[in-house]
Amino acid sequence: MHYLGIDIGSLSCDAVVIDQSGAILSATVIPTGARNREAIERAMKEVLAMGGLTENDIEAMVSTGYGRDRVEQRLTAVTEITCHARGIRALLPETRVLVDIGGQDSKAIFLDDQGRVVEFAMNDKCAAGTGRFLEAMSRALEVDIEQLSDLDLGSTGRLSLSSMCTVFAESEVVSLIAEGAEVNEIVSGLNRAIASRIQTMVKRIAPNLDGLAVSMSGGVAQNAGVVRALSGTLGCDISVPQKPDTVGALGAALIARDRSQTA
Amino acid sequence: MIGGYFEDLESRLERILERRGDRANPRQIYAYETARLGRRLFSGREKMAWCGLLVPFEILSVMDVVSGFVEFVGGELALMDRIGPLLATAETAGYGSDICGFHRGVLGASIEGLMPMPDFLIGTSGPCVGGLAVLENLATTFNRDFFLLEVPQTDTPEAVHYLTKQLRAMVDFISAHTGAPLDMDRLREALVLTNQARELLLEVFDLAKSVPSPASANDLPNFGFVLPLLLGTEAAVRIAEAFRDHYQTRVAKGLSGVPGELLRLMWLQNRIQFQEPLVRMLENEYQASIVVDEFNDILWDPIDLDDPLPDLARRMISIPFTRRAEQRVAQLRRLAEAYQVDGAINPCHWGCRQGTGARGLVSEGLKQIGVPVLNLEVDCADPRNFAEGQLRTRLEAFVELLSNRPSPWQDQ
Numbered sequence: 001m002h003y004l005g006i007d008i009g010s011l012s013c014d015a016v017v018i019d020q021s022g023a024i025l026s027a028t029v030i031p032t033g034a035r036n037r038e039a040i041e042r043a044m045k046e047v048l049a050m051g052g053l054t055e056n057d058i059e060a061m062v063s064t065g066y067g068r069d070r071v072e073q074r075l076t077a078v079t080e081i082t083c084h085a086r087g088i089r090a091l092l093p094e095t096r097v098l099v100d101i102g103g104q105d106s107k108a109i110f111l112d113d114q115g116r117v118v119e120f121a122m123n124d125k126c127a128a129g130t131g132r133f134l135e136a137m138s139r140a141l142e143v144d145i146e147q148l149s150d151l152d153l154g155s156t157g158r159l160s161l162s163s164m165c166t167v168f169a170e171s172e173v174v175s176l177i178a179e180g181a182e183v184n185e186i187v188s189g190l191n192r193a194i195a196s197r198i199q200t201m202v203k204r205i206a207p208n209l210d211g212l213a214v215s216m217s218g219g220v221a222q223n224a225g226v227v228r229a230l231s232g233t234l235g236c237d238i239s240v241p242q243k244p245d246t247v248g249a250l251g252a253a254l255i256a257r258d259r260s261q262t263a
Numbered sequence: 264m265i266g267g268y269f270e271d272l273e274s275r276l277e278r279i280l281e282r283r284g285d286r287a288n289p290r291q292i293y294a295y296e297t298a299r300l301g302r303r304l305f306s307g308r309e310k311m312a313w314c315g316l317l318v319p320f321e322i323l324s325v326m327d328v329v330s331g332f333v334e335f336v337g338g339e340l341a342l343m344d345r346i347g348p349l350l351a352t353a354e355t356a357g358y359g360s361d362i363c364g365f366h367r368g369v370l371g372a373s374i375e376g377l378m379p380m381p382d383f384l385i386g387t388s389g390p391c392v393g394g395l396a397v398l399e400n401l402a403t404t405f406n407r408d409f410f411l412l413e414v415p416q417t418d419t420p421e422a423v424h425y426l427t428k429q430l431r432a433m434v435d436f437i438s439a440h441t442g443a444p445l446d447m448d449r450l451r452e453a454l455v456l457t458n459q460a461r462e463l464l465l466e467v468f469d470l471a472k473s474v475p476s477p478a479s480a481n482d483l484p485n486f487g488f489v490l491p492l493l494l495g496t497e498a499a500v501r502i503a504e505a506f507r508d509h510y511q512t513r514v515a516k517g518l519s520g521v522p523g524e525l526l527r528l529m530w531l532q533n534r535i536q537f538q539e540p541l542v543r544m545l546e547n548e549y550q551a552s553i554v555v556d557e558f559n560d561i562l563w564d565p566i567d568l569d570d571p572l573p574d575l576a577r578r579m580i581s582i583p584f585t586r587r588a589e590q591r592v593a594q595l596r597r598l599a600e601a602y603q604v605d606g607a608i609n610p611c612h613w614g615c616r617q618g619t620g621a622r623g624l625v626s627e628g629l630k631q632i633g634v635p636v637l638n639l640e641v642d643c644a645d646p647r648n649f650a651e652g653q654l655r656t657r658l659e660a661f662v663e664l665l666s667n668r669p670s671p672w673q674d675q
Contacts, residue, residue: 066652081660082667105656117664122657124640 001059002051003260005252006043007080008032008067011103011131012219013039015047016249017058018257022090026051027246032103036067060260062252066104078255080248081109081120084217087251089115091241096212097205099198099230099238100247101220103131108201121201128164129197131219134226136166137190140173141183148187152225155188164193191229194220199233215239217247265336265377266305268343272298289505290482296498297489301339303329305379310441313378313401315387315394316488317414317585319430319575321457321495325449326437328382331492333397337365338485340372341536341644349375350645363614364644365536366397373404380405383440385433389414389585391617410436414579416586426576451568453495458565460494463503465561470510471554472602476527477513479520480542480553482506484534487558521552526665529599529634530556531609531625532584532618537646541658549662555602557595558584588621592628599634603672605665606635608658613642633671637661 002025007014009032016027028046032039048054060075068077084100089111098109104127110119127133138145159181163169169190176186206212214236220226221244231238241247276295280287303309312323312330323330340346341364349371354360356374358367372378384407386398395411402409412429415422434445471478483506493499513520528545530553535541545551563578580586583594599607607629611619626636639657642648 066656079656079660079663081656082663105653116667117660118668119635120660120664122653 002053002057003253003257004044004047004058004061005083005249005254005256006040006061006063006065006071007083007246007248007252008036008040008063008065008070009080009103009219009248010066011135012245013043013065013067014246014249015043016246016253017047017051017053018250018253020257022254022257024250025053027243027249029245032067036070040067040071060256062256062259064248064252065102075256075259078252080105081107081117081122083248083251083255085109085111085115085117085251086254087247087249088215088217088241090250090254091247092213092215092239094213095215095239097202097209097214099202099214099216099221100218101130101194101198101216101226102218102248106130106198106201106218106220108198108205110205119205121204123197123201126165128166128169129194133164133166133169133194134190134220134223136170137173140170141177141186143183146222149222149224152184152188152191152228155182155184157185157188157192159185159189161189161193164197169193187225188229191223191225192233194226195229195233198230202234209234209236212236213239215241217241217244219245221245264345265340265372266302266307266379268345269298269301269305269339273302287505289502289509292505293486293502296493296502299498300329300331300492301335304331304336307379310382311379312383312385312437313381313398314385315398315412316390317387317579317582318385318412319494319579320492321453322430322434322445322450322575323385323437324495325453326434326441326443326445328437328441330385332394333369333401334365334394335489335492336372336378337368337644338533338536340368341365341646342538344537344646346371346537346644347647349377350647361614363391363393363612364642366393366614368644369397370400373401381407383407383436384409385412385436386410387412387414387579389416389617390582391615393614393616408436408440412579414585416580418577418580418586422580423573423576426579427573430572430576450571454566454568454571456496456500457494458568460490460499460503461561461563461565463500463507464490467503467506467510468555468559468561470507470514471559473510473514474527474603475517475519475521475524476552476554476602477510477518477520478552478554480530480546482520483556483559484530485536485556485558487556487560488533519552520554521546521550523550524552525549526551526606526662527554527602527604528552529554529595529602529604529607531595531607531636532557532612532615533610533643535610535641535643535649537644537649539646539649539651541651541654544655545658545662549659549666551662551665553608554604555598557598558582560594560598562594584617588624591621592624595625596628596632599629599632600672603670604634605670606637606661608637608639608661610639610641610643613640613645613648635661635664
């Protein structure tokens with residue numbers, strides 16, 4: 001018996017297949033692009049092929065992410081908050097506070113000692129500090145988004161950005177480059193700006209982090225610079241699972257398995 | 264445009280009510296009576312006053328003045344999907360896009376010449392200063408007299424005395440504009456109806472507390488705000504009676520407003536006024552029922568027919584939303600317990616300092632009794648800023664959270 005979880009985000013479409021024990025059989029991450037139905041189909045085909053499976057081998061499927069209702073064959077749609085919580089519980093069971101930064105949403109999720117969601121906070125009104133924000137900044141810096149990860153190393157941390165609006169921050173970055181600011185200083189400023197924004201959400205759900213294990217999931221968790229900045233701002237260590245971008249899809253697959261067993 | 268809308272709605276509902284007779288739905292009766300009031304406000308054929316939310320409308324009614332609060336107009340504009348261009352008009356005129364959409368809509372309507380000229384205006388210092396500013400704006404635009412009732416935030420004999428004196432002055436102010444004194448016999452008759460409606464409303468709210476609740480989310484939205492516009496008239500009694508009978512029948516048959524009710528929710532402050540699919544989604548997909556709204560409660564005693572003004576003053580002061588946050592939180596805790604809610608939704612209406620200023624205290628106060636609160640960010644009257652997908656995710660995550668935890672009332 002196998003179970004499929006699919007996370008349709010604004011930037012990437014992630015799929016994970018697990019077996020009865022919850023072990024990951026295959027996982028894939030593809031860009032969502034403009035047509036999310038095509039991305040869903042492609043991600044499903046890819047993850048099944050990688051596991052040497054066909055659709056008939058899938059006992060149940062749960063979808064999540066902003067496009068969760070677009071998956072026709074799903075058992076049910078579950079929000080990314082619940083799925084990320086379920087996924088991180090499987091990978092880093094001690095997690096009590098989870099930060100998930102995706103393409104257009106950032107979330108802070110507080111879990112009880114059983115891994116259930118107790119409270120959550122999400123970015124409101126705008127997507128500053130999310131994957132889209134970093135995408136725009138990498139464009140302004142003329143570097144690949146993957147490269148951003150370590151570009152802050154060696155910075156003094158003295159440069160701060162005055163705006164977190166994606167449009168204004170992009171022009172501010174362009175101005176800073178024109179003024180001759182070092183790229184590592186700019187990237188460090190960007191990371192700290194994101195961290196400061198995330199911090200307010202984390203503090204809202206967990207005013208005191210003493211003794212609470214903090215983890216991070218979502219595509220932006222692959223950016224070591226953002227993780228470093230957030231760790232510094234929160235004053236605690238942050239654990240990141242091996243493939244943070246598939247945590248939501250893993251959670252969805254686990255929920256598919258759990259629900260299928262109790263049905 | 265606005266008057267025509269109310270006129271159409273009134274005649275359509277009138278036909279429905281005639282056709283359905285005794286089988287009329289209480290929501291249709293409620294909609295009919297509010298449409299009728301809206302039509303009268305915009306008809307230009309009666310003495311009319313724009314007022315603040317807390318004004319005792321019975322007094323104006325028996326002095327032959329049709330009256331309403333301006334937020335009623337803002338809400339109706341949003342409901343009829345006509346508010347967008349008016350909000351843009353207000354913004355073009357320089358009003359900030361982050362001030363309350365209900366007020367911005369009325370300001371836009373005023374600029375466009377769509378607000379009828381009142382004979383006078385009566386403001387109340389609570390619940391919000393934004394509404395007061397809109398009234399003052401209209402008073403200036405129309406060059407009409409404006410009377411202000413300063414509503415104290417404490418329920419003390421001195422405060423009641425202070426407000427009673429102002430109500431007497433208000434009666435004189437109205438008399439000066441209508442040319443007729445207040446007929447105490449007519450007021451007494453009206454207050455008999457107020458007291459009747461009060462008794463019926465107590466029954467309605469009590470029935471709504473049943474588990475499962477006979478109430479569905481769209482039965483009584485903003486009821487605690489809007490029904491007082493009709494107090495002192497047969498209309499309020501008719502509406503309250505219709506809901507009482509409807510709920511009594513449902514409870515007797517064991518029927519719930521939301522079939523298979525799984526979750527019971529409380530809605531804070533005002534509802535999202537324009538058409539949106541999320542409340543229906545909560546009911547249909549999660550069997551989550553909004554069983555109570557913050558203002559759907561009776562916190563005042565029957566009005567003394569022989570000396571009504573002090574009791575009307577007490578009624579104005581009784582609303583916890585207009586008082587200290589501590590009292591509002593205590594009231595929300597009482598409602599949460601009485602209705603056994605699993606969670607509360609606070610829309611955190613943009614631009615409402617009164618409503619959102621105490622957001623943290625409200626969340627904390629309800630959390631202490633095991634009731635989680637979902638804080639949204641939405642202008643309840645501005646559909647242009649409605650991020651449906653974002654709000655859907657928050658609401659769905661909230662009901663998922665509630666579904667995975669025991670009810671805070673399971674041991675009671």
